Amino acid sequence: MDQRQVSTPHGPSIETFSAGLLAAFVGFASSFAVIIQGLTAVGASQAEAASGLMALSIAMGLCGILLSWQKRQPISIAWSTPGAALLAATAAPAGGFATSVGAFLVSGLLIVIAGLWKPLGRAVAAIPAPLANAMLAGVLLGLCLAPVKAVGQEPVYGLAIVLTWALVAKWKRLLAVPAAVLVTVGIIAATVDVSHLDMNALWPQPILIMPHFSLAAMIGIALPLFIVTMASQNIPGIAVLNVNGYRPDPGPLFSVTGIFSLLSAPFGGHAVNLAAITAALCAGPDAHPDPARRYWAAIVSGAFYVLFGLLAGAATAFISAAPPILIQAVAGLALLGALGAALLGAVAEAKEREAAIITFIVTASGLSFFGISGAFWGLLAGGAVHALTRWRQGKPS
Template sequence: MLKDFSVQSLFMGVLTAFVGFASSFAVVLQGLHAVGASDAQAASGLTALAVSMGVCAIVLSAATRMPVSIAWSTPGAALLASGGAIPGGFQVAVGAFLICALLIIIAGLFRPLGRAVAAIPAPLANAMLAGVLIGLCFAPVKAIAFNPLFGLPIVLAWIVVGAFKRLWAVPAALAAFALVLAFEVHVPDGGLSSVAQSLLPKVEFIRPVFSFAGLVSIALPLFIVTMASQNIPGIAVLKVNDYDPRPGGLFALTGFFSLLSAPFGGHAVNLAAITAAMCAGQDAHADPARRYWAAIVAGIGYVVLGLLAGAVTAFVALAPPILIEAVAGLALVGAFSSSAMAAFQRADTREAAAITFLITASGVAFAGISGAFWGLIAGGLMLALQRFVQVLKK
């Protein structure tokens, strides 16, 4: 393995870890807070996720000699942020995280379940994801309305830097957020000392509570979004770059690491999609057989960043919540546009996708169950009805 190591893979791995963490940790924090996590519990969840996905990337890449990039479920975090608090608080959410992890393991080991998830019509899965993301994508505009001096620098940094290098757009917005916090936002006495005190990593065990509402409102939608938007595309990225992994084993192991992180507040660990292309492409190394080192280095980077998650969370807590929501929203603009385009591309599924999108985006819960679940059900029934009518006409 040491003979395969290269400086090129080292740089790409470090860049992958930084981009993967910086571009979406705000979404994760927002999602965990939305389902009832305290600042300490959100920091614990962020630490557990980063360490778990780092170790998972190291293990899988070293074992398969393929650049298997791992990430936390950013769409899943956005789902949590859009759904809001659930009866029973964060303990019920943690119980749902555990169920989701078990479902991912079963999907990897039990092929019929994996095939069933893959059989969910792509337009409906994308419409549900777009409906989940749109609420957070409004946050940058709301931040400007809240205070132009706070919101505009963040949005302008994202626009200007993104025009030259899309990869650096969200890190630039994050840097602008830090500058706004340093120069514009009043920091209470003792605020910076709390950041310094949080440099030591801390994890908090949260006793899970299981409920039907948690199963249907969080566990099932989180499982579907994670599989459809992260795990399955992650396999596709590897195959595009001429790798031939066995999906079942990879899914099961990501589910196992999700299971380890869930009691400490982590929602889901999965195969990466966007950062997977960074580690699996030619920029990682000219020789495909040596690119796995980029994913290993990225995994090490995630572990290091995860151990600093307490300080990151304490720093973010000093700012008005709308600002970190704005950064999260900017990080999801690309994902929203891609999912919306995929949802409404085909004319024959457009109405069903629209129903799924609208019900999900409404954020309205029925019978204590989130709109994401009902949106997928309603869209599926509409699509089935349309196909039944077409059969009758023939």
Template sequence: MSAGLLAAIVGFASSFAIVLQGLNATGANAAEATSGLMALSISMGLCAIVASLRTKMPVSIAWSTPGAALLASAGPVDGGFGAAVGAFVICAILIILAGLIRPFGKAVAAIPAPLANAMLAGVLFGLCLAPVKAVAELPVSALIVIGTWALAFRFLRLYAVPLAMAATFAIALYVSGPVDLSSAELISKPVLIKPEFSIEALVSIALPLFIVTMASQNIPGIAVMRAYGYDPHSGPLFTLSGVFSLFSAPFGGHAVNLAAITAAMCAGEDAHKDPRQRYWAAVTAGVIYVLFGLFTGLVMALVAVTPSILIEAVAGLALLGALAFSIGEATKSADTRDSAIITFAVTASGVSFFGVSGAFWGLLAGGAFMALTRIARTS
């Protein structure tokens, strides 16, 4: 439960600003953007609960952060936010179809385990540097958080991360003073937006959003679960995420998908010693996401006064074990070590091409090199 709580806090707090920026950039007003954030949070929470209880696996769900970044760069289209919502609907339908097409699921299942672990290590690497960056940016606050984590890790390992997060919020409240809730609504209000469909929105939003969500989130999300020894059927999970994306679209939500970073929090050993019990972490995260969605205004008021670097630092501390595990598994075999290192380097670089993040290109580069080396050995 503590792992799920942390995953939800990190998943929401670390990227909600990007989501708001993306929705605003496509023409949403303040009420529509808040509605979109609420719809996404509730949808990904319900999706995580349904998927995890049904599969008995820690299926972590997130909103499409790369997709939100894409929206921010794409800007508004003719027809305003209604046209963008129409593009969200089309994207959701495409994700559903991708899950129903079996060859696509088979392609995901064919990703070699060393490359999946290397990709996971690359995804985690940047966030695991956050504690060091936090010390450089906020030395006193960061050292208090890290010290709290280290002492708890030594004596109360199960509570190390929750105590570090509690210390983070305590510092934020001490520095900022009482949180001003006078302008925050107790319960968020959904806004129903009528979708409009246009070729421009299809080309500039729907198709790129679909590609980015699948390549940067859904495929890595399956790979992360496989890296921890789970064997999920990718097709039904893709379809389920598409269905919940479709539910959130009319209220301004762009897309929900399988998570990668928070998946490592829920699927790792710190969540539970028994892998068969770790799905409760994802269920807990789902419940917290739903609550965040219902009380989006209040949550945003608290998170707004907390330095994002400290939240990222706690996430980095929580993921150190996952990083060590994934690097060890990726480099265990000498035959695939070079391919794994290429995957790790490309993924960790953080570069993106055509709006698709390094996680996808890392898998592609490592897989191409692995195929090349195998051909060379057989020739």
């Protein structure tokens, strides 16, 4: 059933406002540490990481408002959390963050093309799901080990964060990571001398970064970022909308998210895309009994994302004052669900299992040749095993 609303639009209700606020809070608080970790890993300074976080938050807020109002459907937009995890597992390229920004631009352009030119979209969809899931699992593994390492390095603080996450998860899983974030903020406030923070850094300061393009970054960052964003975010995002009765044309949505990714990239943003988890909050029955009015939840969510983006400088400065392992622990907790789903998807099909395991191992190893990250080599190695397996199955005995 197509839930597009064409009658006179209503304003937000209590239900849609609450759902939108919850979606924005969960979306921002659950993964902003992953974003900062990823941008820093590929060469961003504290100021550049804050600029990127701000650009992403504002871009996904405005994109969600635009698409939801235009389609009269709850089109929720998020930053690419798996993409940020990919960056966190990638070494800074030669040329520093400017080269990473060049890769972000190319990835955004590929997303635009995938929405406009169906053969590219079909090519991404043709990547065997077990291999795409295995690559994502390999990318996520390193960060997901961080909570265990935090308990080893900072037993009291690490256990406080992990136990908070575990206890809240038993009550309300969606709030588990935000609760862990609040505990981490409390630990930082109690143990770090925040008086030494640069007060100027607390205000939003967009930084325009002139991109630099290199072949190694195109292959090692842009291509895996494009694949992860499409396979792990955009396609599941469409599925969530479909499950809730909405049937938008995917191509234009992909292209618009690609355009907003292009707009955020010069300021340090890596990618925005269709949301999946927060999309369920805005598109489900809890957002409003009337499906035709749920788009207001996504609009409210977008407005709060813009507001949160203005706080990016303060969030980044505060996090930069903390022991890195604690921030990595929160990021790892935020990604455990994604790791579990990716591992399950990787090994679900017995005939694809060997290729998927090869993809996972090579990606997780951190292997790097010619400045190209392990995610590309993992997908390449798994693809080769997959092709060989298919060839042997087709060969007469």
